[in-house]
Amino acid sequence: MREWHHTYADQGLVVIGNHYPEFSHEHDLENLKEALLRLDVPYPVAQDNEGETWRAYHNRYWPTRYLIDKFGRIRYTHIGEGAYAETEAAIQALLAESYP
Numbered sequence: 001m002r003e004w005h006h007t008y009a010d011q012g013l014v015v016i017g018n019h020y021p022e023f024s025h026e027h028d029l030e031n032l033k034e035a036l037l038r039l040d041v042p043y044p045v046a047q048d049n050e051g052e053t054w055r056a057y058h059n060r061y062w063p064t065r066y067l068i069d070k071f072g073r074i075r076y077t078h079i080g081e082g083a084y085a086e087t088e089a090a091i092q093a094l095l096a097e098s099y100p
Contacts, residue, residue: 001015012070020049027047071099076090
């Protein structure tokens with residue numbers, strides 16, 4: 001995610017993480033901020049303590065990547081690790097699409 005953020009942000013890619021805590025200490029915003037600094041996460045991460053965003057996407061697995069187009073439609077989903085080249089190709093294709 002970090003590499004895609006750095007590579008494609010100037011072309012319009014917006015990366016947003018969603019943190020749905022698994023453990024009690026992960027609910028604390030200060031702990032999340034510390035982890036993001038320690039892990040050098042350069043993009044915004046929403047803290048989803050109640051799982052509202054998680055459920056809104058009918059997400060059941062971690063990690064899951066969603067690519068959302070310029071009109072707000074989900075155009076690509078990948079569950080689990082891997083498929084990095086496929087995901088990057090989908091990013092490139094979506095960024096190449098015109099937007100009125």
